[in-house]
Amino acid sequence: MAVRFQYFPSPQPAVALLARGLAIVLALVCAGLVLGASGASPIMLGLRVIQSTFGSSFGLQDVGLLVTPLILTGLSVAVALKIGAWNIGAEGQFYAGAFAATGIGLFIPGPTVVILPLMFVGGALGGLVWILILTLARAYAGVSELITTLLLNFVGILLAYYVSTGPWLDPGGHALGATARVRHSVPEIWGDVHWGFPLAILLTLLVAGALNFTRWGYEVRLAGSNAQAALYAGIPFRRHLITVMLLSGSIAGIAGMLELAGTVHRLQGGISNNFGYLGIMVAVLARGSALGVLAGAALMAVILNSGIILQTQGLNTSTVLAITGLILFFTAIGDELAHYRIVPVESKK
Amino acid sequence: MDIIAGLLQTSILAGGVLALAALGEVLSERVGVVNLGVEGLMALGAITAIAIVTATPSPVLGLIGALGVGFGVGMIFASATVVLRANQVLCGLALTLMGTGLAATIGKAYSGMPARATFAPVAIPYLSDIPLLGRAVFTQNILVYLIYLVLPVTLHFIMFRTRHGLNLRAVGENPAAADAAGIAVQKFRFWYVAAGSSLASGAGAYLTLAFVPSWSEGVVAGRGWIAVALVIFAGYRPINAVLAALLFGAITSLGFVGQARNWPIAAPILSMLPYLGTIALIIVPVLAWHRVRRLMAAPAALGMPYYRDIR
Numbered sequence: 001m002a003v004r005f006q007y008f009p010s011p012q013p014a015v016a017l018l019a020r021g022l023a024i025v026l027a028l029v030c031a032g033l034v035l036g037a038s039g040a041s042p043i044m045l046g047l048r049v050i051q052s053t054f055g056s057s058f059g060l061q062d063v064g065l066l067v068t069p070l071i072l073t074g075l076s077v078a079v080a081l082k083i084g085a086w087n088i089g090a091e092g093q094f095y096a097g098a099f100a101a102t103g104i105g106l107f108i109p110g111p112t113v114v115i116l117p118l119m120f121v122g123g124a125l126g127g128l129v130w131i132l133i134l135t136l137a138r139a140y141a142g143v144s145e146l147i148t149t150l151l152l153n154f155v156g157i158l159l160a161y162y163v164s165t166g167p168w169l170d171p172g173g174h175a176l177g178a179t180a181r182v183r184h185s186v187p188e189i190w191g192d193v194h195w196g197f198p199l200a201i202l203l204t205l206l207v208a209g210a211l212n213f214t215r216w217g218y219e220v221r222l223a224g225s226n227a228q229a230a231l232y233a234g235i236p237f238r239r240h241l242i243t244v245m246l247l248s249g250s251i252a253g254i255a256g257m258l259e260l261a262g263t264v265h266r267l268q269g270g271i272s273n274n275f276g277y278l279g280i281m282v283a284v285l286a287r288g289s290a291l292g293v294l295a296g297a298a299l300m301a302v303i304l305n306s307g308i309i310l311q312t313q314g315l316n317t318s319t320v321l322a323i324t325g326l327i328l329f330f331t332a333i334g335d336e337l338a339h340y341r342i343v344p345v346e347s348k349k
Numbered sequence: 350m351d352i353i354a355g356l357l358q359t360s361i362l363a364g365g366v367l368a369l370a371a372l373g374e375v376l377s378e379r380v381g382v383v384n385l386g387v388e389g390l391m392a393l394g395a396i397t398a399i400a401i402v403t404a405t406p407s408p409v410l411g412l413i414g415a416l417g418v419g420f421g422v423g424m425i426f427a428s429a430t431v432v433l434r435a436n437q438v439l440c441g442l443a444l445t446l447m448g449t450g451l452a453a454t455i456g457k458a459y460s461g462m463p464a465r466a467t468f469a470p471v472a473i474p475y476l477s478d479i480p481l482l483g484r485a486v487f488t489q490n491i492l493v494y495l496i497y498l499v500l501p502v503t504l505h506f507i508m509f510r511t512r513h514g515l516n517l518r519a520v521g522e523n524p525a526a527a528d529a530a531g532i533a534v535q536k537f538r539f540w541y542v543a544a545g546s547s548l549a550s551g552a553g554a555y556l557t558l559a560f561v562p563s564w565s566e567g568v569v570a571g572r573g574w575i576a577v578a579l580v581i582f583a584g585y586r587p588i589n590a591v592l593a594a595l596l597f598g599a600i601t602s603l604g605f606v607g608q609a610r611n612w613p614i615a616a617p618i619l620s621m622l623p624y625l626g627t628i629a630l631i632i633v634p635v636l637a638w639h640r641v642r643r644l645m646a647a648p649a650a651l652g653m654p655y656y657r658d659i660r
Contacts, residue, residue, distance in 0.1 A: 007656065086438065134628070141635040146385075146438070147578045148631065151624045154571045162617035277446065284439060316457075318566065322450025325389070328443035332435040 002345040011338035019334030020285070024299070027327040035315075049306040057191060062308070064193035065263055066273070067301035069094070071200040072255035073279025074293045074300075076127075078286050079207060080248040083224040083241055085138065089149025090252040091276025092156030093127035097253025098260040099160055100126030102267040105182035105260075106168065112184040119184065119257055127253020128246050130156065135245040139238045145245070153276065161269040168267065178268035186262035196258035201294065203251070208290030220244055252276065273304060274321060281324055284331060300324070356602055358485040363605075364591075364598025365496045366391075366556050370576035371583065371590040372500055373548030378585055379508065380541040381521035381650040382430055385441025387549045388573025389448020390419050394553025396452040399459050399564040406466040412492075412554045419550025422448070423543035431538040434654035445573070453566045460565055468492050468559040490559045497591055504587040517541065521648035524655040534655050549573065571624065578627045582634070584645030593630075600626040 011019075032042030053059040073090040080087035087093075101119040108115060130152060137143040161177075168179040175181075186194040211217035223230035223237050230237050255275065264271055278300050285299065286292030307320030370387050377384040384390075394415035401411040426444055429435045468490035477487035508514040519527040520537045528534045556572070557564050579597060583589035604619035612619075634645075 088442070133632075137632045137635075141632060143632050143635055144581065147574060147581070148628050150574050151571065151578065151628050154624045155621045158617045158621050162615055166615055166617075280442060316454070318450045318453030320450070322447050322454060325443045325446025325448075325450060328439060328446060329429065332439035332443060333429050333433055335439075336433055336435040 003342050004345050005340045006343045007339055008341055009339070011335075012341070015341075016287070016335065016338040019338040020287075020331060023330035023334035024327055027323065027330045030326055031323045045310055049302075049309055052309045053302060053305055059305070061191040061193050063298075063301045063305050064190070064197055066304050067297050068194075068196045068200050068262070069255045069259045069272070069275040070278055070282055070297035070300050070304075071204055071294060072251055072258070073275045074282025074286060074297050075200075075204050075207060075279075076248045076252040076255070077279045077283035078288060078293055079211075079251065080245055081224070081283055082211060082288065083220050083244045084227065085241065085245055085248070086146040087131070087149050087245065087248045087252070088146055088280060089131060089134070089152050089249075089276070090255075090279045091272055091274065092149070092153035093130045093249045093252035094256035094259070094272045094276050095153075095156035095160045096126040096130035097123035097256030098126075098267055098271050099156075099163065099256075100253070101257035101260050102163075102168070102179055102182055105184050106180060115184045116186070116261065119182075119261055120254065123253045123257025123260075124250040125253065127249040127251070127256065129249075130253070131245055131249030135242055135249075138245070139242050157269070160267055160271060164267045164269060170266070175266055175268070178266040181265050182261060182267075184261060185265060186258060192263075194258075194262035196262040199258070200255075203254070204290050204293055207247075207251075216240070216243075252279070255279075273317065277321075278304065278324060281328055284328065303327075352606070354482055354485040356599065356606060357482060358488070359602035359605055360595060360598040361486065361489055361493060361497070362560055362598070363601040364594040364596075365493050366552050366560055366572055366594075367576050367579055367597050368496050368591045368594035369492075369500075369555055370549045370552035370573060371579045371594055372496075372504060372587055373545035373552070374577055374580045375504070375545075375583070375585055375587050375590050376548070377542045377545035378580060378651055379518055379521045379648060380538045381524060381648055381653065381655070382427075382538055382542045383437045383441060383652045384423075384426065384444075384542060384545060384549070385438060385577065386422075386426055386444025386448060386546070386573075387552075387576055388569055388571065389445035389452075390422060390546050390549035391448075391553035391556065391569045391573045392452035393422060393448045394419055394550030395557040395568060396456045396459065396553075396564060397550070398554035399462075399464055399557045400455070402464050402466050402558065403459065403462075408464075408466045408468050408558045411466070411558055412468075412551060415550045415554035416547045419553075420543050420547040422550070423546025424539075426546060427539045427542040430654070431535055431542060434656065437652055437654070449569070456564050456566060462563060464558055464562040464564075466558075467562045468555075492555055492559055496555070497595075501587040501591045508587065518648070521650055524650050528655070528657060538655075549576075552576070575623060575627050578631050581645075581647070582627075582631050585647060596630075597623060597627065 036042045053063060076090045077087050100122040104119045104122040105115060134145050134148040138145040164179050165177050170178055170180040172180060186196050188194050219235045220240050223235055223240050227237055282293060282296040282300055285296035304320055307315055307317055370391060374384060374387055397415045397418045398411035401414040402408060426440060429440045430437045470488050470490050473487040477483050516532045517537060520532060520534050524534045561568060575597060579593045580590060583593040601623050604622050607614055607619045608616055
């Protein structure tokens with residue numbers, strides 16, 4: 001019997017999920033082959049990664065530390081995607097949040113119970129300010145947020161580099177190219193993992209709840225899937241676009257604040273391990289579901305941690321970035337192919 | 350006057366990177382495909398050029414190698430976005446991540462070394478003796494003339510003065526109509542995306558062979574993204590793109606001049622100028638002149654894959 005491939009507007013969920021899994025496996029196999037060709041044994045490396053990540057509580061703690069910012073940057077990008085906006089600038093908003101939190105932590109005196117929440121709010125506001133003008137430009141002038149948000153990443157990185165090597169450089173001279181240690185830190189919950197981790201999960205569930213069970217969330221989702229229809233139904237598209245993008249920026253800012261106050265404690269040039277860019281990955285893998293954000297963040301955390309474990313083998317963060325790109329590439333292709341179904345061709349009578 | 354001549358010379362040199370990458374992006378976007386992998390393609394081109402030049406001290410081979418790598422990677426990108434019709438934004442971001450990461454991984458061995466051979470500036474006889482600005486404009490490396498004169502004029506001619514160019518633009522504006530008129534939409538898209546990617550990689554080679562000239566991680570520093578933004582600013586026209594690149598080159602060189610002359614502004618702040626300038630320049634014109642929006646509009650089918658039949 002003859003068959004043909006037919007395109008369907010929406011993929012079958014099971015096929016889509018399968019395509020996801022295949023894409024990730026295929027990307028990892030490709031990366032393994034390249035590593036193998038360069039002389040390393042991919043299976044040995046893989047075993048080492050698994051052993052050091054899951055074989056000890058230290059390994060799991062490291063993943064726990066990495067997953068916190070990834071959940072939040074992933075959530076940030078995913079929220080914006082809900083209304084059809086690409087926030088590629090989570091990296092910059094992350095830096096802005098860390099910058100604002102550092103400023104508050106270093107220069108406003110007071111007990112931790114007061115200053116820490118202040119830093120949290122400051123971090124969120126930092127991220128919000130970072131995306132504000134671009135949001136207005138998109139909403140009122142139709143300027144693509146995709147490129148403007150990305151360009152501000154470089155400014156954010158330069159800003160953090162500037163203050164941490166210039167005006168805010170540690171006066172005690174304990175750290176090179178970093179600010180003094182911020183006294184107020186997010187308390188730990190398990191080993192090195194701090195309270196930011198449950199907070200990130202809580203925030204994800206809150207946002208998902210708001211998107212799924214409130215009128216606002218319904219309107220946002222409708223506006224995201226069909227802006228014309230939303231306008232026709234009297235939904236204030238522009239207002240929702242602005243609130244969603246500002247929310248997205250704030251979440252990325254919070255990620256930066258938590259990374260600073262929970263993990264790094266000093267503002268420095270490379271405080272983000274490309275968390276903003278990896279957040280795009282998380283959001284894409286999540287396919288718009290909150291549970292997906294958590295799962296995607298966990299996967300990216302393990303991959304990022306593998307890169308750190310394998311650093312002695314000549315791998316580094318750039319290799320991880322390349323592998324991430326490979327996963328994204330195959331995922332995009334897999335997503336498209338999942339739209340096709342094999343249907344039998346009926347013989348003409 | 351020396352300052353202005355120096356500024357112009359650096360602007361032309363710095364703008365060349367952006368101009369070449371932007372011309373590549375114009376090709377791609379005119380047939381309706383957004384290529385957000387420019388940043389990654391530039392990184393790959395930059396490291397290819399350095400690797401070749403280290404092995405055989407010929408900058409021309411380095412450039413050709415980079416163009417070739419760009420073309421090959423562009424064909425992979427086009428296979429995904431044009432043939433398989435995968436999401437262009439995602440594939441572009443993926444290409445940027447892969448290219449940047451791969452180039453940085455390969456580049457570890459070449460980091461910090463100056464390029465063994467470069468495209469050196471050549472003074473054009475007579476023209477470079479023109480008083481005031483002659484030296485600034487006509488003592489440049491050979492690529493500058495290619496990028497600022499030959500390439501944009503050729504592309505403009507092809508795009509707006511030939512049947513082939515009309516077809517090319519039709520593919521980006523209304524692929525269904527183009528298809529009905531017998532134009533091979535997918536072929537146009539595939540080869541122009543590959544060619545555009547090739548130019549983007551060439552821009553990377555220009556960066557490491559003529560402008561910086563050495564490799565270091567992060568040498569591309571967002572120039573690929575600036576080039577993408579510049580195409581919007583230039584209204585998807587080759588000659589405008591080159592002029593816009595010159596303007597952006599001027600913003601960049603302002604930072605250099607500031608550092609060289611010890612302006613009381615910190616270097617990182619000056620380094621922010623090109624990014625902030627780019628953002629300002631794509632927002633302000635749209636706000637200022639509403640009519641510009643229609644005149645400079647993107648190709649109508651930009652970013653949308655073409656399905657001949659969805660049954």
